[in-house]
C-alpha cells in the first residue's frame with residue numbers, strides 16, 4: 001500500500017478517457033489499495049484511478065463518517081443502467097480541483113453495474129451522497145471534471161486560480 005500524488009487541474013492526463021479493465025487481477029487490487037490509501041490521506045470520499053495518472057476504469061469510495069468504521073467501496077468498469085429524471089443539487093469539491101466548490105445538479109438516483117474488488121459482478125441502487133459521488137467519479141473516467149458544468153467564466157476563473165497556485169508551489173519547492 002502506498003500514497004500516490006494526486007494530479008490537479010490543469011493537467012491533460014485528467015482529460016483522458018480511461019480504459020476498461022479486462023480482468024480484476026493482482027495489479028488491479030494493488031492499484032485499488034494504493035488508491036484507497038491516497039484517498040484517505042487526502043481526506044477524500046472518492047477517487048478515480050486517472051487522478052493518480054492511471055487510465056483504468058476503477059473507482060474507490062468511502063462515505064463513512066470520521067467516527068465510524070471504514071467502509072471502502074470498489075468499482076471496476078462501472079456502467080450506469082438507470083438514471084432518475086429528477087435532479088438534485090449538491091455542493092461538490094474534487095481532489096483534482098483543490099479548494100474549489102460549486103453546486104452541481106445531477107440525477108437524484110441511479111443504478112450502477114460494476115465489478116467489485118474480487119471481480120464479482122454487482123449492481124447497486126445509489127441515492128443521496130452515494131449517487132452524487134459515483135456520478136462525479138464516473139465523469140473522471142470520461143475525462144470530465146465538475147467545473148465543466150459551470151459557466152465558461154466561472155470555469156476559466158477557477159483554472160486561472162489553480163494555474164497560479166501551481167506556480168507558487170513550484171517556487172517554494174524549487
Ligand code: GNR
Pocket residue numbers: 043044045046047048051090091092093094095096132133136137140
Ligand atoms: O472528496 C470528495 N468530495 C466530494 C464532495 C462532493 C461531491 C463529490 C466529491 S468527490 C471528492 C473526491 C474526488 O475528487 N473524487 O474524484
Ligand code: NI
Pocket residue numbers: 093094095096136140
Ligand atoms: Ni473528483
